[in-house]
């Protein structure tokens with residue numbers, strides 16, 4: 375059992391708290407931070423949510439009064455100098471905090487990790503709250519609030535609901551259980567408009583995003599008798615569709631929905647001869663070890679990494695590693 379009472383004591387003894395999450399933040403990272411932010415505000419603690427990426431506009435409903443900010447050295451450096459605690463959500467890897475993480479180290483701020491990704495025993499966190507069984511980090515924030523008898527107001531509930539909904543694929547993925555529905559029920563009881571949140575996030579696709587998806591579908595490759603589906607998103611494709619790097623969200627999940635596909639792999643070209651990798655498994659194969667082979671990690675059935683090289687070269691390596699790993703998994707099964 376995680377000591378949520380202790381976390382509350384640490385929060386209450388802080389005067390200024392920075393909340394953050396991984397780059398390219400999602401509904402879980404930001405939803406968790408937003409829920410905690412509103413609790414901290416109720417205690418009159420000076421706090422900010424700072425992250426390093428562009429804000430994902432589909433989460434605009436979480437960002438009333440622009441409480442979520444993209445970190446800017448000139449704008450935030452002064453404020454940061456008096457921060458005495460950092461609460462980090464859903465990060466998976468400290469490095470994914472980017473310049474916010476660097477600032478935390480530089481200013482020697484105590485950082486607490488709240489996450490449902492495997493712990494890396496990273497010494498840069500001074501305390502870890504890890505629950506691998508949590509469907510979302512938002513579920514852990516919920517546990518924290520319940521354990522400390524903190525009432526879930528509408529804004530807190532909205533953050534938690536968003537976290538749970540996005541990380542469970544709208545309560546469909548294998549991590550969805552009785553508890554996820556119980557939390558959803560509580561949130562809806564507190565006034566969360568579930569269909570409105572769903573529409574904001576999933577029924578707000580830009581034409582550019584759909585054009586890019588069309589290109590992806592046209593260029594899918596299949597291996598291992600259709601069990602592995604892979605695709606490349608090149609810089610050129612992005613330009614042609616008029617899309618941006620946020621538009622690729624959900625593509626790997628979509629490709630996994632194809633009948634017979636067990637593993638979906640995305641290779642997303644980055645500017646500096648690197649590629650972002652994204653893996654999704656239906657559950658027959660564990661894929662976070664594949665991600666690990668490329669310096670990344672994640673959950674058993676949803677993981678990611680960043681690899682060096684051009685997309686074709688990286689895809690080749692990734693397929694080789696994936697095939698090798700599923701072979702041993704087949705033997706073990």
Ligand SMILES: [Mn+2]
Pocket residue numbers: 402403464490509510511541
């Ligand atoms: Mn998460």
